[in-house]
Amino acid sequence: MAATSALSLPALAAEPVRGGIIDVATIGEPPTLDPMASTADLVGIVSQHIFETLYTFGADWSVVPLLAESLPEVGEDGRVYTIKLRQGITFHDGSTMDSADVLASLKRWQSVASRGQQAAKIIASIEAPDASTIRIALTEPYAPLLSLLAFNNAAAVVLPEENMAAPMEKVVGTGPYRLKERKPDQYIQLARFENYRPREDASNGYGGARHQYLDEIRFVPVPDPNTRVEGAVAGQFAYVDSIPVESVGRLSSGKSEAVTLKPFGWPVFIMNTKEGLMSDVAKRRAVLTALNPEDMLIAGFGTADFYAVDGALYPEGYGWHTQEGTSAYGIGDPEKAAEALKAAGYDGTTSLRILTSRQYEFHYKMAEVAAEYLKLAGFPVQLDVVDWATLTQRRQDPKLWDIYITHSPFLPEPSLIGVMQDTSPGWWTSPAKTEALKAFNSEADPARRAALFAGVQKVFYDEVPAFKVGDFNAVAAKLPALEGVTPAPWPYFWNASLAK
Template sequence: MRMACLLAALSAALLSSAATAQTSEPARGGVIDVATIGEPPTLDPMASTADLVGIVSQHMFETLYTFGSDWAVVPLLAADLPEISADGRTYTVRLREGITFHDGSAMDSADVLASLKRWQTVASRGQQAATHIASVEAVDPLTVRITLKEPFAPLLSLLAFNNSAAVVLPEENVAVPLEKPVGTGPYSLKERKPDQYIQLVRFPGYKPREDAANGYGGARHQYLDEIRFVPVPDPNTRVEGAVAGQFAYADSIPVESVGRLQGGKTEAVTLKPFGWPVFVMNTKQGLLSDVAKRRAVLTALNPEDMLIAGFGSADFYAVDGALYPDGYNWHNEEGVSAYGKGDPEAAAAALQEAGYDGSTPLRILTSRQYEFHYKMAEVAAEYLRQAGLEVKLDVVDWATLTQRRQDPAAWDIFISHSPFLPEPSLIGVMQDTSPGWWVSEAKTKALNAFNTEADPAKRAALFGEVQRVFYDEVPAFKVGDFNAVAAKSPALQGVTPAPWPYFWNAYLAK
């Protein structure tokens, strides 16, 4: 799969890291503070789709597979890629030997079996996979067999993803809610002080892979002694803390602050293209359970005005309705003609025809911890008011938003964003159980055809029908494409630009 500029950036960074490793091994030691957009709602990586949870928890927990620098699935706790039967229904997974959990116990197939059963119950992505899984069994202490009801091409990507993740836990520690955050990762939890920090320390029993670092895969070296994730909800405070040298890394920096990051104690890190802001619509309950009203919202919104408000300069965004930009294998133009109308008058007529009463509020749930979410919400609200809708903005902290969006009675639209994911079936709205709860016969038919096809070229063509149904039924509004900016200390080396930043293989230059 071609991943355009993002892959070029990742590959260049990895080549640079490899060259550095050949000349000298980075020094071990040091502590870094990483400023995040807030307090994660949980440290259970199965229980949340919030990126913040994945950013922190991926240092403690590991999955059977992960993604390499070209977004291909690569083994992590699995010894290698699975053996797949000729009919595409049986996956035989060999496990690495000598893997130890943070509590000192050894990982085996019983742990994997218990974890995958928990994942299918607790995690929204596990629930998505569960509908296709006939059985999971432990063949021997180092072998697990997954049998599918029918071929399901996204399975390995679902097992690899760090969001609603299929992490491996000790068999004795699979209670819900999670009692102890014990994983196999390079860092373990030492202390968590809510709203102050999450302190991770090097796990001495960690066994890295022997292959070279490769995106999220390959060797994960523990150069740093300690990583502290510090919640800093205010974006300007994150910027000023980075400028002052308070943070070695600050995530999600407003683009208008890039000028403040030049030189001195910090520098800008840009990931281009990063992903897309998204207005997820509540198809299950309330005003937007009516597809005609969702189509009216789509007609009303002007994506360029929203992107200008959110990012200021065209250097940081692109007006694009395709779910994947040009240069990605999944790019197509099916259904995109419905995008970008910005026509409140036409939307008003559509709302009247759909029977809107003129007084029922449209509740938009957003947060200022991602400032561009809030700025886009303000612009969207004005366009929707021009279309005759009564709009209410509910502005909450990010942790509250991730909890409140689980309640279909609490909102009509919530604002989020997503990186461009390597497998389209990982997109939140593609899951029936994801907040928004988009379920339809047309969606099921299009996704089933797409997901049961193994040939990549045929799958790319079939994704056109998925995107056409997306625009016909409007479960969400893709605002456009955007680039992400973070701040990094020049002393912090070995950090590869990535959608979910990670700090194994990172080190402090002497």
């Protein structure tokens, strides 16, 4: 009887209502809709509805197939990946996907995307032996390959073979929603792609079946965080991304409810190791010594309910967690930093330029606190406050900044972390980094990889390419009528629906 009851429950569950249009408030206008060309989360949030990758991540952060039929066949001691493609997949322009499209897309990815450039170093060849197969040969075993192919920024999305121009000329993918209209600084309007073919397996995180219950999704840039909060309180938007944590109490008196992702990730100050003040590792170490992470986190998040002071790149509970190197974190001693700067030959005349934005309000608040500590250490500080789209453009030019502020979710594969890529803004390269990452990335056994990651984190703290401030929880808001939205680092709205 119990078994019969359990089996009958799915049949009794009401099918979500089909139809409706939602407005989603984002922190600003994405600088591009080409997911290969940007690592900005804002680009990934929008573009993941339009474009798809061969693989993606399931609810437990394991790699699962999306446009690939299944996980690859791996041979020759981990150096050859044979990938079978799903059949009957249609692009938004009406053409049918085959291996020629995938082959051209992966080659564009190696050229255009920072993560593709990272992978290109160990890719010997990519071939399409037939219309439904892709074969990737590596120069050496490389454990992060599938995670790189699955990730949704600097993403290995599949485009029509005829649409390889860079910059992208046509926004055409295979995703559940197609681009209907874009009015810069007003909205990006997506409409259901009627010829979309979802996977037959159950919805599973970003993977599995992607149901198109909503008719349209409109992403609306709302750069001012207070305006986003007031829009959430008034019920102006179905979903509001990135709510300042101090505003959570305001939601209780309004029409929206808080959506919390705990833990979400880490705020990070990226150092320009290529040019300027921060190209000197001694000065980077002085910055690490000067900064007080707890004061910065209090300024950014207000209460310990939303943050943790933690120097480990992954918190406890993650398989990658290690304390290696973290004794250098959290010192918060400007006087000691000043002594280190003097020993490094710094005369205090060159300004330290910090690039930040107020669209993520916690970035700006942490920058203000950091600036005061760094002034006490002897740096004249120049705080350059710009909109997020401008920041993502300026960080590409090493002549324009010394530190820029961003944040990252805790990613399922450490090699996906931006600073681990030689070509990511910050441009951290060194023999020690190369050696530690090579050992880590060439090992397939998860337990051995976890042990080797301690060596990667040690080099991170030895060379200070970035300053991890701590851990934090992310808060968004949604209308109670919006159903089927699972808290996620990059919120997605396939499987979402509006209640009657």
